[in-house]
Structures are given as C-alpha cells and as structure tokens.
Amino acid sequence: MLWKLLVRSQPCRLCFFRKMQSTPKYKPFLAYFTTDRQSNKENKRTVETLYKFSVDIRKIRSLKGWVLLEDETYVEEVANILQELGADEAVIASILERCPEAIVCSPAAIDTQRKLWQLVCKNEEELIKLIEQFPESFFIVKNQENLKLNVQFFQELGLKNVVISRFLTTASNIFHNPVEKNKETIKLLQESYLNVGGSEANMKVWLLKLLSQNPFILLRSPTTIKETLEFLQKQGFTNFEILQFLSKLKGFLFQLCPRDIQNSISFSKNAFECTDRDLKQLVLKCPALLYYSVPVLEERIQGLLKEGISIAQIRETPMVLELTPQIVQYRIRKLNSLGYRIKDGHLANLNGTKKEFEANFGKIQAKKERPLFNPVAPLNVEE
Known part of the structure; x- marks a missing residue:
C-alpha cells in the first residue's frame, strides 16, 4: 500500500536519555584506540547480562553504543516481560539488537505500554510478533496518555482493532497528536465530505476507508485541508467532481x-499542450495528475515516449501514468511476445492493476492461439 511508504515515525523515547552526537563519515586514526577506551567505560553488568541473553554486543556498539554507557539499565526486566509474552531467546536477542534503547526504559513504562497495546491486540502471540517486527514502535513513544486516548477515540469511530494495531506499528506519529487535534481533523473531514455533496449514510464508510488507507492524513493541519479544497473549487471543479477525487485519491489529495x-x-498542461478545459478532462480521467509531483510525471512521460508511445496516446488513456516505467517496460515486453505492437494500438491493454493486466493478456493470448475454424463444427454447405 502507498500509505506504508510515506512517513516514518520520529523517535521520542519512553525514557529520557542522551542523544548521540553525529559521527564523522571517516574515522580518524586515533578513533581505533578511543573505541577500546570507550569499551572500558561501558557498564560491565549491562554487557554481561546482554551476553547472557545471546545478544550480539558488536551490533549494539555500532548501532547505539551509548546505551552500554548508561549507569542504570533493565536488561533482565525487559527480557522477562518479553518472555512473559512468549518470546524465546532468539526473539529477545533480535529485539534488543535492533532496538537497544529498550534496555534503558523502566519496567513500569514498558508494562504500561504492553497494556495499551493489548487494548487492540489481545492475543499475546500476535502481540509479540508485532513487537518483534516493529520494536521501535513499541519501545519508543512520546506520550502514553495520548496513546491511550487516541486508541479509545479510534475505537469509538468504528475502526477495527486490527487496523489500529497497524497504525501503532507503521503510523505511530498519529498517536503523538493530542486527541483533540485528531478529533478536530476528523470533524473537518466529515464536514468537507458533506459540503461537496456526500451523504450522511455513506460518510462513515468513506471516513473509515480513508483512515485505513491513509492514516497520515491526521498529521495534516485542518487549515491546509481547507485550503486544498478551496483551491480545487477555484480551478473550476464542481462539488461532484471533488467528491470523486475524495473517493479515488484515498486522502492523498489532502x-x-x-x-x-x-x-x-x-x-x-504544457506537456500535453492542452487548454484548461482539456486538462480538466484529463484530470477527471486520471486524478493522479493532481498529486504526482513534477519529477514523477516527467519521468513517467519520458519512459512512455522512449517506448514509442505518443503524447496523443497518453492523452487518450492518461491512467497509464499511474504505472512506473519499470512496470510499463515489463508489460510491453509481454505484449510484444504475442506480436502486439502497443505503439500502434490503444493503451487500454497496457493499463490497469496487475490482476487486470494479466486477465487482459490472457484474453489476447487465447485469441491469438484460437484456430481459424472449429474442425468439429458442421459446415454449412449448399447441396
């Protein structure tokens, strides 16, 4: 899903601890001796306990060595909590190697975090799998009270627990917002949907689908959302057309x-050498033209032109711009293998999702292999 590729959560730790200073790209000669000196300053009890749990200390030193210098750590306590959730030694070692700051978080804070996550993930086996896959999302959070209130708010909205748990792991920033901010954004989205002609009956379904596909919309300010809708209206798009955009663009418009x-x-407009009216028709056919950046559009148009496809063909089927150059090349090669020359025909056979393309390709292939006549069918011959 697109929404998975957009924003990474900013680390805000459960506990307050020192930030690493940026290291130079190349180590000076004396740094190799300094490393040994630094290892002498490490908390030996911490290192020994980590060894006990088969943790690769070298990985921690290279990743976030500062945790080994801390006077107070909770290696055994963190490991015990993970064991209670069903983690074995290998899983515990993997988690601590990839998220070393877990050992400087107090057991009380981690226990609270566990209870909060269990509000949406009651199965401990599933919970430990989530922690193993996304340890930073579990051990790093800005405000646990915000987290609790936002989880409750999302549940009240009607989002399923499995969706909220996905938010916890891949869109944790939205829980950093005060719940009032998220409520304000949701209210504006609801009002916007109704103002452009959406119905009360469909609004909840639309909103839940929107949040499921793109929770990062909650990171936008309500002011920006309003300005975007007003801008589209000034461009001459009707309320009905804007409503279509809201449904098709999965919230990325905002x-x-x-x-x-x-x-x-x-x-x-310049690339297709068209009027405002013609461009509007292109956008209605392919709303992605609104949110793709100029470099992306330029790359995709150039990729199509290199394959011998004309601007006129793209204008006729602009949805082809939703495909990356790599996908275009792959599909053209497959069609060429059947003797189908895409540059001489319509781009409809090139377009669509992977499933749609494969279905189209299968039809073209079957048609090509079909015999000119059915040898078992009776012939209509006049006697």
Whole structure:
C-alpha cells in the first residue's frame, strides 16, 4: 500500500536519555584506540547480562553504543516481560539488537505500554510478533496518555482493532497528536465530505476507508485541508467532481498544498499542450495528475515516449501514468511476445492493476492461439 511508504515515525523515547552526537563519515586514526577506551567505560553488568541473553554486543556498539554507557539499565526486566509474552531467546536477542534503547526504559513504562497495546491486540502471540517486527514502535513513544486516548477515540469511530494495531506499528506519529487535534481533523473531514455533496449514510464508510488507507492524513493541519479544497473549487471543479477525487485519491489529495497541485497542473498542461478545459478532462480521467509531483510525471512521460508511445496516446488513456516505467517496460515486453505492437494500438491493454493486466493478456493470448475454424463444427454447405 502507498500509505506504508510515506512517513516514518520520529523517535521520542519512553525514557529520557542522551542523544548521540553525529559521527564523522571517516574515522580518524586515533578513533581505533578511543573505541577500546570507550569499551572500558561501558557498564560491565549491562554487557554481561546482554551476553547472557545471546545478544550480539558488536551490533549494539555500532548501532547505539551509548546505551552500554548508561549507569542504570533493565536488561533482565525487559527480557522477562518479553518472555512473559512468549518470546524465546532468539526473539529477545533480535529485539534488543535492533532496538537497544529498550534496555534503558523502566519496567513500569514498558508494562504500561504492553497494556495499551493489548487494548487492540489481545492475543499475546500476535502481540509479540508485532513487537518483534516493529520494536521501535513499541519501545519508543512520546506520550502514553495520548496513546491511550487516541486508541479509545479510534475505537469509538468504528475502526477495527486490527487496523489500529497497524497504525501503532507503521503510523505511530498519529498517536503523538493530542486527541483533540485528531478529533478536530476528523470533524473537518466529515464536514468537507458533506459540503461537496456526500451523504450522511455513506460518510462513515468513506471516513473509515480513508483512515485505513491513509492514516497520515491526521498529521495534516485542518487549515491546509481547507485550503486544498478551496483551491480545487477555484480551478473550476464542481462539488461532484471533488467528491470523486475524495473517493479515488484515498486522502492523498489532502497531503498536498495548493502550490504542489498548481505545479503538477501547470506541468501537465504544457506537456500535453492542452487548454484548461482539456486538462480538466484529463484530470477527471486520471486524478493522479493532481498529486504526482513534477519529477514523477516527467519521468513517467519520458519512459512512455522512449517506448514509442505518443503524447496523443497518453492523452487518450492518461491512467497509464499511474504505472512506473519499470512496470510499463515489463508489460510491453509481454505484449510484444504475442506480436502486439502497443505503439500502434490503444493503451487500454497496457493499463490497469496487475490482476487486470494479466486477465487482459490472457484474453489476447487465447485469441491469438484460437484456430481459424472449429474442425468439429458442421459446415454449412449448399447441396
């Protein structure tokens, strides 16, 4: 899913601890001696306990060696909590190697975190799998009270626990917001949907689907969301058309500002050498033209042109711009293997999802292999 590739959570730790200073790209000669001196300053009890749990100390030293210098650590306590959840020695070692700051978090804070995550993930086996996959999301959080209130709010909205647990691991930043901020954004989204002609009956389904596909919309300010909708109205799009965008673009429209949209529109207008009215029709066919950045649009158009596809063909089927150059090349090769020359035909056979393309390809292949006549069918011959 696209929403998985957008924003990584910013680390805000359960406990207050020192930040690492940025290290130079190349180690000076004396640094090799300093490393030994630093190892002498490490908390020996911490190191020994980590060895006890088969943790690779070298990985921690290279990743976040500062945790080994801390006077107070909780290696055994953290390991015990993970064991209670069903983690074996290998899983515990893996978690501590990838998220060493876990050992400087107090057991009380971790226990609270466990209870909060269990609000949406009651199965301990599933919970430990989530922690193993996303240890930083579990051990690093800004405000546990915010987390609790936001989880409760999302449950009240009607989001399923499995969706909220996905938010915890891959979109943890939205829980850093005060719950009032998230409520304000949700209220604005609901009002916006109704203002452009959406119905009360469909609003909840639309909202839950929107959040499930793109929770990062909650990181946008309500002001920016309003400005984006107003900008589209000034561009001549009707409420019905904007409602279509809200349904098709999965909320990514709200992650843009008017300037981004204007840049994309101006580029597309020049690239396709079309009028404002023609461009509007292109956007209605392919709403992605609004949110793809200029470099992305330029790369995809150039990729199509290199394959012998004309601007006129792209204008006729602009949805092809939703495909990356790599996907385009792969599909053209497959079609060429059947003798189908895409540059001489319609781009519809190139377009669509992977499933749709494979179905189309299968039909073309079957048609090509079909005999000219059915040898077992009776012939209509006049006597």
